[in-house]
Amino acid sequence: xxxxxxxxxxNYIKNGIILCILLVGIGLTLLRFTSGIGGVTNLDDKNPxxxxxxxxxxxxIAVSAGGFAVAAAYYxxxxxxxxxxxxxxxxxxxxxxxxxxxxxxxxxxxxxxxxYPFFWSQGTSSVLFLVxxxxxxxxxxxxxxxxxxxxxxxxxxxxxxxxxxxxxPLAVVGAVIAVIHQSSLGALYLVAPSKIHPLWYxxxxxxxxxxxxxxAGLSMVVVEGCLAHKFLGAHMDDQHARTADKAVLGxxxxxxxxxxxxxxxxxxxxxxxxxxxxLSTGYGTWFLLEIAGAVALPxxxxxxxxxxxxxxxxxxxxxxxxxxxxxxxxxxxxxAFNYNLPSSERYFPNWMEIAISVFLVTLLVIxxxxxxxxxxxxxTHENYKS
Numbered sequence: 001x002x003x004x005x006x007x008x009x010x011n012y013i014k015n016g017i018i019l020c021i022l023l024v025g026i027g028l029t030l031l032r033f034t035s036g037i038g039g040v041t042n043l044d045d046k047n048p049x050x051x052x053x054x055x056x057x058x059x060x061i062a063v064s065a066g067g068f069a070v071a072a073a074y075y076x077x078x079x080x081x082x083x084x085x086x087x088x089x090x091x092x093x094x095x096x097x098x099x100x101x102x103x104x105x106x107x108x109x110x111x112x113x114x115x116y117p118f119f120w121s122q123g124t125s126s127v128l129f130l131v132x133x134x135x136x137x138x139x140x141x142x143x144x145x146x147x148x149x150x151x152x153x154x155x156x157x158x159x160x161x162x163x164x165x166x167x168x169p170l171a172v173v174g175a176v177i178a179v180i181h182q183s184s185l186g187a188l189y190l191v192a193p194s195k196i197h198p199l200w201y202x203x204x205x206x207x208x209x210x211x212x213x214x215x216a217g218l219s220m221v222v223v224e225g226c227l228a229h230k231f232l233g234a235h236m237d238d239q240h241a242r243t244a245d246k247a248v249l250g251x252x253x254x255x256x257x258x259x260x261x262x263x264x265x266x267x268x269x270x271x272x273x274x275x276x277x278x279l280s281t282g283y284g285t286w287f288l289l290e291i292a293g294a295v296a297l298p299x300x301x302x303x304x305x306x307x308x309x310x311x312x313x314x315x316x317x318x319x320x321x322x323x324x325x326x327x328x329x330x331x332x333x334x335x336a337f338n339y340n341l342p343s344s345e346r347y348f349p350n351w352m353e354i355a356i357s358v359f360l361v362t363l364l365v366i367x368x369x370x371x372x373x374x375x376x377x378x379x380t381h382e383n384y385k386s
Contacts (some may be wrong), residue, residue, distance in 0.1 A: 001100045018362060025359025028352050029106075037109050040352040047347035049333065055357050056103035058185060058329035060096050061135075062209075065217025066224075067093025067142060068178035073254070075171035081250045084240045086286060087149055088228065089221045090369060094142040097135060099364045109167045127187045134181030152384065153375040162320060181208040189332060194320035197276045197336035199287040205332075210267060215258040216325035218251045221299075222318035232372050245311045252314035255321060256302035263295050280349075283336065291329060294324025 032040045043050050056120035070089040074082040105111040117129050119134070144166065186209030193201055202208065225244055228236065270276065278284045298320040305313030338346060372378055 018366075021359055021362045023356055025362070027361070028356050031352075032106055032356070037294065038105075040350060040356065042350045042353070043345060044347075046341070046345060047338065050237065050347050051334070051349035051353045051357050052103060052357065053106045054330050054333040055326075056100060056107065056360070059326045060100050060103070061182065061185060062213040062216045062325050062329060063220040064093045064096030064100075065178060065182060065213040066219075066221035067096075067217070068138075068174045069214055069217045069223055069254075070251075071167075072175040073159040073250075075168040079250060081243070081246045083247075084243050085221050085251070087146070088224060088372070089217075090142060090145050090375050091149075091371055092138070092220065092224055093217075094146055095367055095371075097139045097142060099138050099360050099367075100135065101139065102359055103276060103357070127184050127190075131184045131188065134177050134184065136176060138177045138181065140178065141170055145170050145174065148337050149375045149377060152381040157383070179210060182213040185209050192337070195338050195340075196332065196380055197278075197283050197339045198260060198273070198338040199270060199278050199283060200287060200332050202269050202273070204265070204269055208262065211258055211262045211265075212325050212328060215255040215262070215321055218255040218258070219318035219321040219325075222251050222255075222315055223322060226315045226318075228372070228378055232369065232378060235378050237374050240378055248311050249306055249309065252317065253306045254300045255318070256299055256306060259295055259299035259302065259321065262386070263291070266291065266295075281312050283339065286331070286335070290324065290327055294320065294327050298324060349356055 028040055037043065041050060041052075066085075066089045070082050070085050072078045074086050104114060108114060114132075117132060144163065147163045148160050148167075151157070151163070183206035184207035186207070189196060189201070189205055190203065225248060229241070229244065233241070270279075279288060300316040301313055301317035301320065304310070305317055334347070376384075
């Protein structure tokens, strides 16, 4: 009885926190669309991109890369141990991209103009147009990739049979589109060499964004699997629970490889550009903290965890790797951006910007839980076990 009372109290507290976040988010949403973007942000002409761009777009897209990475590993390269993670990774990616589009409605001053570039834009050669186009196309691909799970839930076996064989071709298309827009996000900052600190600016930023998104996405798949075991275990079948550890170690091995590649090229690029003297400055200390604590450390943790077969060590490394990529995106877009401006002119986010992002993340988690508790995402449908 005591344990039941404690669980009930925890549920009340959790639901109360969620309700508060939703109420605050709804209120700020009304304020955003009645008073304009200036009513809830500290953005200005010198700082038109702020917390929303860093967190919602750069970080959100990076950690959603697990969808195309796992799908490509399973359908294209034949790594069958990733089978238990495919649908969960695709669901996370779909929701990540979907809520990124929702976030853009908040971020763009005139959100009704979001569709303009697709029909009568004169700037189709811009990188930003390429990012928008690829995100829209990849969102469609992810939706189609999840149709078999939707049809299984609805009992539409005929429709499922028509789309289930599209998985491999869609994995190829999705991988191509994702590679383009993950690297394009880095290319967005190539036009600002005088605004970004030399330790973070590089002509190889598209490559760095792509490689870091790969290990960020794989790490997020591991973190998501860990949380699913803890909070959604009732919706997971024995096969998924039994084989998940092998998939976690496989993700750790791949993430470790990408992290060491990223680490070597990043440090080599700093040395080749003659930026080593900057390491003795305050920005240099922060850069070393990012590289050592958020890249090198989790990479070695991945290596040791895979070698020892320690799932918990791989999961800890995955959490640190995700935090490292989030730190990198914030450094590029906020901390090291406009670094030469006086502190009085530097951008600092308004609390309402952060609250709206927390509101959107909460909606994403609610949507993920709703989908996984109903559709065969963490389990194999009884009619299709063969």
